[in-house]
Amino acid sequence: MTEWIDVGLITDIPVQGSRVIAGPAGDIAVFRTANGSVFALRDRCPHKGGPLSEGMVHGNAVTCPLHNWVISLETGQAQGADQGCAGKIPVRIEGERILLAASALHRYAA
Template identity: 65%
Template sequence: MSWIDVGHIEDIPLRGARLVKTPVGCVALFRTSEAEVFAASDTCPHKGGPLSEGIVHGRAVTCPLHNWVFSLETGQAQGADTGQIPTYDVKVEDGRILLDGTALAGRSAA
């Protein structure tokens, strides 16, 4: 993997999100606890809602448009909803958030 430093963990509020713009689209970084960060597509597959503006709870995010809930671990929709969002490897080292650049390079821009 090729890791890209995308900021400090303190740049994201607890139970909040931050958007990272990449050459292939926007990726949302979600902070669920003191040192836990997840990375996923910012776009809900239902109606294109901005997941970075959704509600982060547990290890999930709720879309702000129609309340679809997605696991931040797997990207899978929860409950009666069907669908999935892409997720990306991310880690925190010495307070810095590192995103897997290899996975982003392989993602389609379409």
């Protein structure tokens, strides 16, 4: 059975923005898209470790602010010719609350 950790309200995250959650294995970026979907990734671009939480959210992707790598919010995978994965954290929504899978928070050591 998966344990879930409440990290706040959906409205705590601006539309097409993010919020950083300190995890035991490093920061997690929680994103909210224009259509209201919520995703969570390790807050490190697979290219050079750029802070994805500071990137531009567009559609279901985020562009790393350092070198413009586009990362899928759905999978954590780099898009186009780039390769690598930021590490996806399972998200569950209960009412207006965002919950993250506790086991995944420990998985991605910096």
